[in-house]
Amino acid sequence: MxxxxxxxxRMNPNIDPYLNIWHWHIPVYLFLGGLAxxxxxxxxxxxxxxxxxxxxxxxxxxxxxxxxxxxxxxxxLFLDLKHQMYFWRLYTTVRLESPMSWGAWTLMLxxxxxxxxxxxxxxxxxxxxxxxWKFLDTAETWIIKNxxxxxxxxxxxxxxxxxxxxxxxxxxxxxxLWNVSILGPLFLVSGLSTGAAVxxxxxxxxxxxxxxxxxxxxxxxxELFLVTHMIMGFLAGSEVKIATAQLFLxxxxxxxxxxxxxxxxxxxxxxxxxxxxxxFKIPVAVPAILILFGGLVFRFIIVxxxxxxxxxx
Amino acid sequence: MRYxxxxxxxxxxxxxxxxxxxxxxxxxxxxxxxxxxxxIVAGTYPNVELEIRSERCxxxxxxxxVRACPTGASHVVEGGIVKVTPxxxxxxxxxxxxxxxxxxxxxxxxxxxxxxxCDHRVKKGQDPACxxxxxxxxxxxxxxxxxxxxxxEAMKNRKYKALAPEAGTDPHIFYLM
Ligand code: SF4
Ligand code: SF4
Numbered sequence: 336m337x338x339x340x341x342x343x344x345r346m347n348p349n350i351d352p353y354l355n356i357w358h359w360h361i362p363v364y365l366f367l368g369g370l371a372x373x374x375x376x377x378x379x380x381x382x383x384x385x386x387x388x389x390x391x392x393x394x395x396x397x398x399x400x401x402x403x404x405x406x407x408x409x410x411x412l413f414l415d416l417k418h419q420m421y422f423w424r425l426y427t428t429v430r431l432e433s434p435m436s437w438g439a440w441t442l443m444l445x446x447x448x449x450x451x452x453x454x455x456x457x458x459x460x461x462x463x464x465x466x467x468w469k470f471l472d473t474a475e476t477w478i479i480k481n482x483x484x485x486x487x488x489x490x491x492x493x494x495x496x497x498x499x500x501x502x503x504x505x506x507x508x509x510x511x512l513w514n515v516s517i518l519g520p521l522f523l524v525s526g527l528s529t530g531a532a533v534x535x536x537x538x539x540x541x542x543x544x545x546x547x548x549x550x551x552x553x554x555x556x557x558e559l560f561l562v563t564h565m566i567m568g569f570l571a572g573s574e575v576k577i578a579t580a581q582l583f584l585x586x587x588x589x590x591x592x593x594x595x596x597x598x599x600x601x602x603x604x605x606x607x608x609x610x611x612x613x614x615f616k617i618p619v620a621v622p623a624i625l626i627l628f629g630g631l632v633f634r635f636i637i638v639x640x641x642x643x644x645x646x647x648x
Numbered sequence: 649m650r651y652x653x654x655x656x657x658x659x660x661x662x663x664x665x666x667x668x669x670x671x672x673x674x675x676x677x678x679x680x681x682x683x684x685x686x687x688i689v690a691g692t693y694p695n696v697e698l699e700i701r702s703e704r705c706x707x708x709x710x711x712x713x714v715r716a717c718p719t720g721a722s723h724v725v726e727g728g729i730v731k732v733t734p735x736x737x738x739x740x741x742x743x744x745x746x747x748x749x750x751x752x753x754x755x756x757x758x759x760x761x762x763x764x765x766c767d768h769r770v771k772k773g774q775d776p777a778c779x780x781x782x783x784x785x786x787x788x789x790x791x792x793x794x795x796x797x798x799x800x801e802a803m804k805n806r807k808y809k810a811l812a813p814e815a816g817t818d819p820h821i822f823y824l825m
Contacts, residue, residue, distance in 0.1 A: 343703075344664060345684035347753040354750065356741040417739030418758035424719040424736050435742045436718035508712055508815055509748035573814070646748045646812040647686075 354510075354642035360415035362634035365500040366529070367408035368442075369522055369630065371401045372497035373530015375449060377547075379490035383483060392538035393547065395456045400533060401449040409442060434503045441499060445492040452489065455479055497523035504641060511575040512582070512641040515568060521561045522634075528554040529630040532604075536623035544619065548608050551626070555605045562597065579644045588640045596636060600629015650709075650792040651727040651765055652820040653779070654802045655702055659786035662687060662700040666778035666787070670704075673766060673777035677756050682763040683778055702778065702787065705730060705751035705763040706811065706819030713743035713752065722760070727791070728820060729767050734759040748815035765789075792820070 349355045378398045381390040416422060426443065430436040455478055457464045466472050478485060501522030504513035531551040538544050569580035583592045604622035611617045662685050670676060670683050683704035690697050707730050714722045714730060721736035722743050732743075732752075737759040744752045744760060755761040766776035770789075774780065779787040790797030803822060810819040 343684055343686045344667065345681055345686075345703075345750075347680050347750075350744070350750050350753050354745070356744050356754065415740070417741070417754050418734075418737050419739070420758075421719075421735065421738045424721070424738050428718075428720050430718055430720060432715040433718045433742065435716065435740055439718060506716065507745045509746050509750075642745075645750065646815055647750075 354645065357415065357638055357642065359635070360411040362631070362638045364408045364411045364415070365503070365522070365634045365638070366631045367404040367411070368496055368500045369526025369634075370529045370533065370627075371404040371408070371445075371449070372493040372500070372523070373527040374398055374401050374533060375445070375452075375489050375493040375530075376497070376527060377530060377534060377550075378452070379486040379493060382486040383490065389540075390543050390546070391540060392543055393534050395459065397530075397534045397537055398449065398456070399453055399460070402446065402453055405442060405446045405449060409446070434499060434506045438496075438499045438503055441492060441496050445489070445496055448485065448489055448492065451478060452485060455482070494523070497526040500526060504637065507641075509646065510641045510644050511572075511646075512569075512579045512637070512644040515565060517561055517565050517568065518637075521558065521565065524554055524558050524561065525630050525633060528558060529627055532623040532626035535608075535619055545612065548612055552605060552608050552612075555601050555608075555626075559597075559601055559605075562601075575644065575646060579640075582640050582643060587643075588636055591632065592636055592640075596629050596633045599625055600632060601626075604629070649727045649794075650820070651707065651729055651770065651790070652792040652799050652822065653765075653776075654788045654799045654808065654822045654824055656786040656788075656802070656824040657699050657701055658824070659784045660700045660702055661784055662702075663783065665781050665783055666702050669777040669781035670763070670766075673769075674764070676761075680753055680755070680761070682751075682761070701811075701823055702782075703749070703751075703811070704778070704821065705747075705765075706749055706817065706821045707763075707765060709818035709820060710816060712746040712748070712815075712817060716742040716746040718742065725767065727770075729765045729770075730762075731764055731767070732760050732762065748812050748817060749819075 345351055374397050377393045381387065381394050387394045413419065413422060425439045429440060455475055466475065498519045501519035505515060505518035507513045528551055531547050531554060535544055535547045535551060566580055566583060569576045582588045604625040607617050607622040664685050667681055667683050667685065671681065674682060676682055683702060686701045686703050688699040707728055709728060711724065711730050714724060718740060719736050719738055721733045723731060725731050739754060739758045739760065741754065744754065752760050752762040769776060775789050779789045788798040788802035790799040792799060794800060802824065806824045808822040808824045810822055
């Protein structure tokens with residue numbers, strides 16, 4: 336048997352003994368970005384298909400969360416920066432090779448658009464709401480007339496944002512856990528599912544809840560499939576990938592991953608939502624909260640565990 | 649022009665003089681290091697082999713750190729040296745995540761710092777501080793495109809390797825074996 340023992344004289348703070356450069360900010364940012372992408376996707380989709388009347392929560396009420404989620408996410412991202420005085424540098428260049436760069440630009444576009452979207456529903460949501468200036472009324476009328484165009488822009492940006500939350504991580508070749516192409520779709524599906532959960536939780540319309548529950552069930556099943564696929568991919572990979580799989584198969588993330596994410600965050604809400612559709616009395620808040628909790632835990636685990644995986648020592 | 653370094657693992661004794669020389673030359677904050685020593689023990693007693701390596705940024709030809717940088721703060725200069733401009737760096741950490749060698753760190757002042765191949769010395773025709781100070785003369789620096797440079801000469805007729813070539817970075821620190 337051959338043993339390899341590596342010792343390194345390096346002890347740089349936050350780099351050794353294992354990388355710890357990204358803290359809670361990044362998972363929170365990825366979670367809120369995914370959630371916002373999910374809600375916007377459904378809102379835009381049902382607007383494009385002309386179902387605004389049947390899906391009022393999806394198209395209107397739930398979208399009020401989006402600007403808040405995006406802004407809090409951006410604040411989290413800002414807090415994570417270590418050279419904050421130079422934050423504006425993000426917006427002096429477009430670097431297509433850098434996911435961080437086009438993520439920043441996507442957010443720059445989608446945040447104001449989502450605010451415009453919400454603004455067009457202000458009058459319906461707040462009785463007696465009046466815009467202070469006349470030109471805002473004119474603008475509103477024009478936007479409402481072109482609502483479908485706005486919806487198209489948002490649906491494209493929502494998909495980019497949802498995938499981006501995964502690609503931000505999967506672009507890092509140096510972290511074997513993140514460097515899997517399935518992470519983009521997985522984060523997108525998970526983001527859509529958290530978005531659907533919020534809608535299910537908020538809606539009082541029975542028909543709408545039924546549709547969104549069906550969609551959510553499908554999304555959770557896809558997510559379970561992608562997660563299994565990801566772990567199998569690691570096991571079939573090179574040495575560093577196998578070591579990555581071990582983190583979830585006996586290693587230090589085993590319990591948090593399987594118990595908190597897979598069972599509590601996916602399987603349990605899947606069962607509850609299915610039972611609810613079958614007519615059992617289940618408070619909708621329960622599966623919704625579990626899905627949101629699972630989505631957040633999932634992002635924390637992936638960001639944290641990814642920094643444990645490396646090539647050398 | 650392509651700067652590179654070759655380090656003779658048979659001559660290196662792991663004294664860490666290169667680490668101290670770099671810290672002094674480049675004013676590296678206390679507790680941080682731009683270069684470091686790795687010791688690898690392989691095999692089972694009594695058949696053990698020891699390899700000592702002085703490591704640093706590999707000034708990769710395909711640098712993922714430069715690609716990951718959203719502002720262009722991480723960039724490549726003349727001769728393939730990878731550098732960071734502190735006034736452009738926002739401290740997002742993307743480059744730190746992207747380096748398979750973990751050669752970068754977050755400077756206490758906020759920006760990201762790493763080995764520069766002592767380009768301020770190289771410009772003057774001097775060797776990097778680590779190379780200059782090595783008591784066993786195990787490090788060679790120079791232009792890989794010039795067949796008569798120290799580094800090209802050192803690599804002639806010797807077996808060598810680079811670290812984690814499977815990461816696809818095309819590293820330019822070579823270890824003579
Ligand atoms: S060793 Fe790391 S920091 Fe240096 S060029 Fe390569 S990837 Fe970038
Ligand atoms: S930390 Fe600085 S050098 Fe590194 S990727 Fe971010 S902006 Fe670029």
